[in-house]
Each structure stands twice: as C-alpha cells, then as structure tokens.
Amino acid sequence: MTAHLVSAYVRRNNVPVSDLATLIASAADALIGLRNPDTPAAPAAGKTTPAQIRASITHEALISFEDGRGYKTLKRHLTACGLTPETYRAKWGLPRDYPMVAPGYSERRSAIAMSLQLRNGYHPGTRKTGASRA
Numbered sequence: 001m002t003a004h005l006v007s008a009y010v011r012r013n014n015v016p017v018s019d020l021a022t023l024i025a026s027a028a029d030a031l032i033g034l035r036n037p038d039t040p041a042a043p044a045a046g047k048t049t050p051a052q053i054r055a056s057i058t059h060e061a062l063i064s065f066e067d068g069r070g071y072k073t074l075k076r077h078l079t080a081c082g083l084t085p086e087t088y089r090a091k092w093g094l095p096r097d098y099p100m101v102a103p104g105y106s107e108r109r110s111a112i113a114m115s116l117q118l119r120n121g122y123h124p125g126t127r128k129t130g131a132s133r134a
Helices: 003-012 017-035 050-056 073-081 084-094 103-119
Strands: none
Touching: 003 017, 017 103
C-alpha cells in the first residue's frame, strides 16, 4: 500500500531522490496511524503568521493553506474541501478581508466587464434618460 501511494505521489510531483526515503517513511507512518486510531491525532491547523499570509497572495494565484497549491479563485477549492470562505479564514487565522480571488485574475475580469459595458453603450458617470411620460 505504501509503495502505491508513494509511486502515485512521485508521478505527479517532482521529488528529489534524496527525499524518497523520508517520503516512504512518512507515508508508512501515516498508514500505520490510520490503522491504529487510538494514537493521538495530528494537531489542528495552526494560526498563520503575517509573513505566511503575505506569501500566500501572489498576483496570479492564491496559495491554499489546505494543500499548498495555487488557485485563481479559492471558492470552488474550499467547497471541495467542505469549507466556506468564513470557516477557512477562521481555521487558518486569516483576516476577514483575506481575498478569495487572485488580484491578477480580478483585474482581468474587471477589464473584460468594462470593455463589454463600453461596447454596449454604457459610459461611466452618465445616466440614460428615458422618454418622459406626460
């Protein structure tokens, strides 16, 4: 079982040869821990430091504290993990204004929306006046 897990992980992730022994040992320990539920569980998710929070927000992606992968938007990923944005922020000790969408992705979507509105005759700061009814 350990060999199957490690080989599947190594197929998808770049793992240096020097780390294989540690990876195999940790996978085996995890499987043994699943077999013996009376052993103490791993500690709950810790609070993040301000440096970790800043590092998790890049221009093109938000790095998830759940799996360490980058996402343009966290909402769908959090739903798959069984979390809401509020519970995710609480679990990891994130501020209430922690973004759920990467800044670069948000900028691109905003630019697209603006170009569509301008194409359809919308001009910011002006209002359409309808025919007056008398």
